[in-house]
Amino acid sequence: MKVIILKENLNNGLIIVSRVAGKNLTLPILNNILLTTEKNFLGLSSTDLELGIKYWSLGKIEREGSLTVPAKALTSFVNLLPEKKINLEVKNQVLSIDCENNQTKIKGLDAQDYPIIPKIEGENYIELNILPFCEGISQVVDFTAPNQTRPELSGIYLNFQRDRVQLTATDSFRLAEKTLYFEEKTNKEQSFILPQKTARELINIFSEKRGKLKLYFSPNQVLFEYPMPETPHPQIQIISRLIEGDYPDYQGIIPKKYEVQVVLSKNELLNQIKTASIFSGKGNEVRIKVNPKKEEVEILSQNPELGENRSVLPGKISDSSDKTKETETIFNYRFLVDGLSNIKSSKVVFELNGEEGPAVLRPEGDTNYLYVVMPIKTT
């Protein structure tokens, strides 16, 4: 292999593919990046066997070939090189890198021994606008279940219908659902559970990019493809296994009615809950009292060792089943902070259902995002 490539082109690719390499102790070759030549591209690939990334960097291919090279050393080394042309050459499984006044040799491992990253063939794809898709993923990605007792809850559920996709995550204490509508209807009705790790990498890799992603389906895997700007050739492919199992029918958890609905300033509510949290006990408990008559929301917390906090916010009661009844609900303040942090509007709608019923937070005037949170039971 012999390749001439601009530092920038190589560096941009390495930063992305090195994200999944370099964390495997049992199979050392997975700490490496696979370099391959393809027409006028240098291909960079990595995989942790659940998630694979491939990046195509434009370069001048003088001799074809391939090798795998330690990801961490190669990436941090190339990152420090000046913004010049780099000469890469492979001889006897050693990669020589020459750039200006800097000469380096890195020992590699045979490309034959690198696991094959599966491909998805065919034309069964959906086009997704990157910006809303990454924003939507980021609004639900934190709320998957952390442990493995119910694997199907450890990922994000993507439910594609003709005109929309719903992104859902829940850890059974809270649930977030984002709906994205398509500009054009599709005839693809599919659903799958995407591992949280893949979802986080999608945000990390694509959230600064613009344009469209192609999403290819297969029964056990999905492929996200980002094209090289102004060409049909892919620049980045991310292939991920899916989580097996059926996602629970969560629609029953989303309350269809409420005892009281109050509209508050999002920042004021978030700030007062953070303030109250300083005085919450070990259970992270804060009490939310809604007084429809006074049109105010009271936030209380108490810690017998430290002290107590009480604040009052004006809250417009937009609807209530009983205009005189004061309601009081106890929440884990972290769950409220998490939900509010994912609401982008200046006003938030807070719907409460008594001491034990699930509450809903959502942006005012926007039905495409909702966050359901269970109260802490007092009994």
Place this chain on the structure above:
Amino acid sequence: MKVIILKENLNNGLIIVSRVAGKNLTLPILNNILLTTEKNFLGLSSTDLELGIKYWSLGKIEREGSLTVPAKALTSFVNLLPEKKINLEVKNQVLSIDCENNQTKIKGLDAQDYPIIPKIEGENYIELNILPFCEGISQVVDFTAPNQTRPELSGIYLNFQRDRVQLTATDSFRLAEKTLYFEEKTNKEQSFILPQKTARELINIFSEKRGKLKLYFSPNQVLFEYPMPETPHPQIQIISRLIEGDYPDYQGIIPKKYEVQVVLSKNELLNQIKTASIFSGKGNEVRIKVNPKKEEVEILSQNPELGENRSVLPGKISDSSDKTKETETIFNYRFLVDGLSNIKSSKVVFELNGEEGPAVLRPEGDTNYLYVVMPIKTT
């Protein structure tokens, strides 16, 4: 105690004094901040018994008194309050804090039980310009010895002479010395060893401030005092114990001559040493070869498992005892990176003394800072 105070005034003080509170398990009252009223000031104090901080916040004192209150809760709570007036009131060792629509009670501990922070009386002080003093401290503070086998090396040595102060730190592998000249000569010739922790707090607290610090001496302690802007009243006092013992006579370690002196671009040298470090072995070894005939410096590193790196930098040989002799010295790359990172000029002077002699790094055209580094011995 009853005080009305602007949030900003209280918050600015709490951020500073809370730095040393809140880390003591054996004496819980040290996790608290001491609040006292003094004329038209609210005094905030904290100590860890080695380092004490006092801050005076301007406020309206309606009733005198004092209390100690948990530092972490008070500081994070006040920080979240709106930029308004705060009413503080102490009753039965509980501090009530009212601010707009927020009411809070924090349980305190008796001010009588708080350890007395010693004072230094008298007029025996030196005035220091904050900006160069903090910059100078920051150029040596990282190089004190980490362990307690030689306590006198665990601090920074400040040696005040009539026209200057020398700031020195060494861990016996490397030594940094900064000299600051005074605008006016003093008649104070004093020296002491300041704990590294105090030095770091001086940088943290004062490096964004301007003007002058007063430094008061006593045999076992020093006091740094920062005045309230446009008044003679102190705003911040930092009192620190000193490290006992005699600082070693380090002047003998600083080489008075060199085999070869080379001038290099600081950023290029730093960058190439970082690049070489990727391929250095477990001993962090990089080799520096100076070739006076070719006027170049070669940087080499090698790791039998990973590979090797070689780079060449143009280096102006400003002086050499033998214009034909190539010298080669092995260094711990971290020590070179640390020294170069504290040199602010664009060119660096590198003076080498063969395989085993100490080398010196210093800014070109500036004799007020020098960094001595011992090579790694090959035998």
